[in-house]
Amino acid sequence: MSVVSLPASSALAQPPGRTTSMLLSTLQVARRALLRYFRNPQMVVLGTVQGAMFLLIFRYVFGGAVNVSGTSYVDFLIPGFVMTSVLFSGMGASTAVAEDLQQGFVDRLRSLPVPRACFLTGRAAGDTVWNLWGLAVVSAVGFAVGFRPHGGTGNELAAFGLCVVFGFAFEWLFIVLGLLAGTPQAAQGMALLVFPFTFVSSAYVPVKTMPGWMQAFAQNQPITFMSDAVRALALGHPATAELGHPAGFYVTWALVWAAGAVVLFAPLALARYSRS
Amino acid sequence: MSTPIISARGVMKRFGKTTALDGLDLVAEHGQVVALLGPNGAGKTTFVRAVATLLRLDGGELRVAGHDARREPAAVRRMIGLAGQFAAVEPVMTGRENLEMVARLFGQGRADARRAAAAVLEQMGLTEMADKPVRGYSGGMRRRLDLGASLVGTPSLLLLDEPTTGLDPRSRNELWDAIRDLVACGTDVLLTTQYLDEADQLASHIVIIDHGKAIASGSPAELKRRIGGKVIEVHTRSREELSTVASALERLEQGQARVDDATRKVSITVGGAATLSAALKAVEASGAQVEDVALRQPSLDEVFLALTNA
Numbered sequence: 001m002s003v004v005s006l007p008a009s010s011a012l013a014q015p016p017g018r019t020t021s022m023l024l025s026t027l028q029v030a031r032r033a034l035l036r037y038f039r040n041p042q043m044v045v046l047g048t049v050q051g052a053m054f055l056l057i058f059r060y061v062f063g064g065a066v067n068v069s070g071t072s073y074v075d076f077l078i079p080g081f082v083m084t085s086v087l088f089s090g091m092g093a094s095t096a097v098a099e100d101l102q103q104g105f106v107d108r109l110r111s112l113p114v115p116r117a118c119f120l121t122g123r124a125a126g127d128t129v130w131n132l133w134g135l136a137v138v139s140a141v142g143f144a145v146g147f148r149p150h151g152g153t154g155n156e157l158a159a160f161g162l163c164v165v166f167g168f169a170f171e172w173l174f175i176v177l178g179l180l181a182g183t184p185q186a187a188q189g190m191a192l193l194v195f196p197f198t199f200v201s202s203a204y205v206p207v208k209t210m211p212g213w214m215q216a217f218a219q220n221q222p223i224t225f226m227s228d229a230v231r232a233l234a235l236g237h238p239a240t241a242e243l244g245h246p247a248g249f250y251v252t253w254a255l256v257w258a259a260g261a262v263v264l265f266a267p268l269a270l271a272r273y274s275r276s
Numbered sequence: 277m278s279t280p281i282i283s284a285r286g287v288m289k290r291f292g293k294t295t296a297l298d299g300l301d302l303v304a305e306h307g308q309v310v311a312l313l314g315p316n317g318a319g320k321t322t323f324v325r326a327v328a329t330l331l332r333l334d335g336g337e338l339r340v341a342g343h344d345a346r347r348e349p350a351a352v353r354r355m356i357g358l359a360g361q362f363a364a365v366e367p368v369m370t371g372r373e374n375l376e377m378v379a380r381l382f383g384q385g386r387a388d389a390r391r392a393a394a395a396v397l398e399q400m401g402l403t404e405m406a407d408k409p410v411r412g413y414s415g416g417m418r419r420r421l422d423l424g425a426s427l428v429g430t431p432s433l434l435l436l437d438e439p440t441t442g443l444d445p446r447s448r449n450e451l452w453d454a455i456r457d458l459v460a461c462g463t464d465v466l467l468t469t470q471y472l473d474e475a476d477q478l479a480s481h482i483v484i485i486d487h488g489k490a491i492a493s494g495s496p497a498e499l500k501r502r503i504g505g506k507v508i509e510v511h512t513r514s515r516e517e518l519s520t521v522a523s524a525l526e527r528l529e530q531g532q533a534r535v536d537d538a539t540r541k542v543s544i545t546v547g548g549a550a551t552l553s554a555a556l557k558a559v560e561a562s563g564a565q566v567e568d569v570a571l572r573q574p575s576l577d578e579v580f581l582a583l584t585n586a
Contacts (some may be wrong), residue, residue, distance in 0.1 A: 019350050020383035028380050032366060039368035039409070104364030108425065111328040111358040111435075112381045113350050 018113065022121070025114040030103075033096065037130045047134060048090070052141045055081055058204060059145045067205055070242035071235060075149075079159065079231040080144035080203035084223065085138045086131045086167030087198055090174040093127045093189035097178025098187035100108070120269050124171045131167035135160065151236035155247070159233035162254065166226050169258035172265035179272040187210020203227040222257035229254035279342040280305050281464045282327060282434050288335035289322055289488075296322040298488035299336065302320035304466060309459050311479030312468040313580070319488040320468035321361070324437045327466065339540065340433065354382075357426030358435045365421050367411035374410060374421060375428050382429040389428075396424040400454060420454055421455025427458070434458065436467040440474060452477055458548045472577050476486050484583055492583050499579050507574045508555050509543040518542055524562040528555060540567075545574065 037043050058077055068076040100106050100119070109119055139160070149156045174191060181187035200214060201207070201223035207215055218224055230249035232240045240247055282304040289297040304310040312320045325331045326338055329349040338345040340352045341401065350509045365374045372393050379389035397406045400420045410418060426434060439455070440448040455478055459465055469475050475482050476496050483493040492499060510521050515537060522533040525544045529551070533544040546555070552571045559566055 018354065019382065020381055024383070026514070028377050032369065032377060035373075036366070036368055104360045104365070107325075107328075107330055107360055108358065108364040109381070110330050110431070111353060111356060112378070113353040113383065114381050216413055 019045050020114045022114070022115045022118060026121040026125055029109070029118055030126035033123055034129055036096065037092075037126075043092070047092070049138050051085055051088070051134065051138050052186065055141050056140065066205055068242075070238050072146075073233055074142075074146045075239075076206075076230050076231070077204060078139075078147035079234045080201075080227040082135060082142060082160075083163050083166060083227050083230045084198045084201075084203045085134055086163055087170060087194045088133045089127070089131050089222075090167070090170055091188065091194055092130075093123065093171055093174040094178040094181065094187040094191040095184045096127075097123060097175050098181045098184045101179065102183060116274060119268055120175060120266075120273060123175060124168060127170035127174075128164065128168045131171075132164060135163050135167070139152030149234040149236075150238070151232075151234050155233040155236065158251075159230045162226070162230055162233065162251065166202075166254070166258055169261040170265075172262055172269055175269045176265050176272060179269060197221065197223055201227060222254070222261070225250055225253040225257055238271075278306055280339075281308075281341055282310070282338065282466060283339045284323070285338075286336035287323070287326065287333055287338055289319075289326065289333050295488055297326070297333070297336075300485065300488060301490055302483055302493075304464070306464060307462075308481045309455075309465040309467070309479045310481045311475035311485060312466065312483050312485055313470075313475045314468075314473065314485040315470065318485045320485060321437055322427055322488075323485075324358075324435050324466065324468055327352075327433075328356060328435055329353055336573045354576065355427070355432045356435055357429055357431035357433070359422045359426040359437070359439060361418075361438045361441055363370040365410050365418055365425060368409055370407050370409055371397060371413070371421050371424075372406045375425055379428040392428045392430070396427050399427070399457070401450070414447070416443055416450055419443060419447065419451055423451065423454060423561065427463075432464060433462050434465045436465060438468055438470065440469075440471070448474075466500075472580060484580060486583075493559075500574050500581070502583075505574055507543050507578065508545055508546050508552060509541055509568075509570045509572065510555075510559060510566055511568040511570075512540050512542065513567050517564040520562045521559055521564045521566070524564075525550045525555060528558045546571075 058081065059074055063073045063077065066073050106119060112118075149159075151159065177190045178187045181190050198204075200210070200218050201221060202218065203223055207218045208225065210218055228243055229247065229250035232243055232250050243250070280303045282299055282300040282302060286407040287297050287300040288295075298319075300319065300323060302323075312323060314320050322331070325347065326333055327340060329345050329352050333346065341355055343355075345352050369377070375393035375396055376389045379392045380386075384392060397403050400423065402417060402421060402424065405413060407418060410421060413421065423436070423439065436455070440451050445453065452474075455465065455467075465478075467478065480495060481493065482496055482499055484492050484499070485491065492502065493501070508525065510525070512518055512521055518535050518537065518540060521542045522535050523544060525533045528546050529546055531544050531546075533542050535542050556569060559569070
């Protein structure tokens with residue numbers, strides 16, 4: 001091992017109290033988060049196969065037994081399925097946050113002259129790009145099994161955009177879970193709460209076939225609004241007639257829920273992160 | 277005298293009911309390698325984390341090169357490099373990518389970051405593996421990369437929390453060499469260790485801590501001197517003769533001899549240098565068959581036991 005003197009780096013020239021910019025540090029954290037996904041073949045293959053498998057099960061196993069009025073089941077299912085896929089990738093985000101805490105990345109980051117929140121913003125940005133990839137894959141499989149949107153290109157793109165927004169908004173909840181969990185295993189366990197919320201909603205089946213007490217919950221929880229918003233935009237007129245309200249109604253409520261999630265969970269995440 | 281690189285006065289930290297740091301005092305001057313030596317749970321890691329601004333102290337004052345760790349964390353962070361007990365490097369990224377990321381987080385531009393990463397890779401002897409993903413690195417290489425990651429910001433103070441825990445002897449020696457090179461280049465180092473020989477090998481100043489307090493400090497030689505003179509060690513031919521030799525030595529030195537059955541050794545701390553021949557005579561007179569007799573410096577193990585039992 002030889003002794004090489006380091007080149008005079010710009011760090012030396014910087015004033016002692018200077019902090020690296022929020023944007024730059026967020027980008028570095030986000031890039032690392034993405035590399036961790038994309039360079040793990042298991043993550044890419046397993047994530048894709050899992051999504052596709054569940055889609056096929058819903059489409060071909062349960063699909064025959066489900067009757068939806070006004071549209072085919074595949075057209076009903078895919079918008080809800082695509083939307084909820086961001087919540088399932090969110091479970092992975094919780095685990096990743098817990099790993100970052102446990103494996104020392106957070107310690108390293110916090111010993112560097114970067115803004116405190118850059119771990120959170122970086123994770124949120126990186127996970128959102130990862131969601132984008134997942135959404136594209138699930139949508140493509142959706143098309144392959146016969147889904148055809150009828151909402152017009154602008155609305156269809158807006159539907160896709162809404163899924164990205166929901167993914168970003170609920171990312172903050174998953175970050176909080178990851179920070180609270182302590183270990184990746186516990187984080188995965190806590191993130192299982194995604195299941196009751198996604199299944200007891202209008203994401204995969206019409207709510208009106210559920211028992212009354214369950215409908216009361218299913219009708220009013222955010223995932224129903226978000227699924228219906230995506231559905232209304234993607235399917236256009238016949239679907240909106242069946243839903244009961246125009247697309248704007250669902251989109252507005254869904255965005256209110258999404259904003260609520262950010263307003264509630266982002267400060268919680270920051271508070272918890274600052275304490276850890 | 278210049279501002280000490282670390283000065284801690286009455287530093288307190290509690291976690292719930294446990295007191296991790298209980299009024300710790302420590303001064304580390306420039307140009308020293310300071311080793312915090314202590315058993316598990318003594319508060320070593322807590323202190324390093326406090327210096328690294330990773331946790332908030334409950335009391336006392338902690339300054340790093342004159343900057344208050346609590347009030348000026350950004351200034352402290354710009355001066356320090358931290359390498360942890362876990363190698364906090366990213367397995368899916370290459371060594372170079374890992375270092376460039378940390379350099380960029382230090383606020384360096386792309387070109388500067390590239391240069392700093394290349395220099396550190398060279399310095400750590402990792403140039404050949406630089407563009408391979410870290411998951412293919414050995415434990416020792418990962419640890420060297422982790423050490424390198426703490427260097428790309430050209431820190432004036434390097435914090436090493438149990439840098440060689442879990443490494444095989446060869447990797448340990450390589451890491452020691454790397455640390456010595458850094459010290460030769462003028463980097464101040466604070467390291468924690470449970471290994472007495474590691475402190476002996478690397479440190480110019482040792483602070484022994486137990487239950488969150490500094491119980492002794494000084495150079496390795498000073499600490500050895502503190503428990504008095506040297507140690508005479510007698511290796512007997514058979515186990516039965518251990519007690520005979522022990523009592524012979526105890527009569528001579530009026531001290532407590534330590535008997536180790538497993539290695540058939542009796543050792544005793546002695547005052548002056550002239551006693552070796554006296555000890556030899558006493559052992560000979562006892563009639564015991566002796567394999568080997570040695571006069572040596574006390575090991576840090578003996579120093580540590582003497583200080584913590586007191």
